[in-house]
Amino acid sequence: VMTNKYSEGYPGARYYGGNEYIDMAETLCQKRALEAFRLDPAKWGVNVQPLSGSPSNFQVYTALLKAHDRIMALDLPHGGHLSHGYQTDTKKISAVSIF
Known part of the structure; x- marks a missing residue:
């Protein structure tokens, strides 16, 4: 459950x-x-x-990636998570969007 x-x-x-x-x-x-x-x-x-997994995800991203590196993740409406770098056409929702 x-x-x-x-x-x-x-x-x-x-x-x-x-x-x-x-x-x-x-x-x-x-x-x-x-x-x-x-x-x-x-x-x-x-x-x-x-605490959620978001701080853990961010630590991994900052440890392993440089600014403007790319990661592959699902879009939020399709099962992704905000900590995977979700952004809209007008605004970045999480700091991970820089990768």
Whole structure:
């Protein structure tokens, strides 16, 4: 249920659909984290999301590529990821677009 699934965003407001179980798990984790530190949920929030693969991808790109080198990746609407250098006709979305 929780493999091979992107879950960008926050519970109830994800970029991709089909994240009901991930939303439930993340919400439960947030609740338990607040309880563990005896924090009032009306006053406090907590982000329990791990770091994404984007920082890792960027480290690899900067270590192995020079500016204007090329990588091959899928376009975002076809299964690609923002960290692969996504850009529109008018704007570069990620720093990786320089490669």
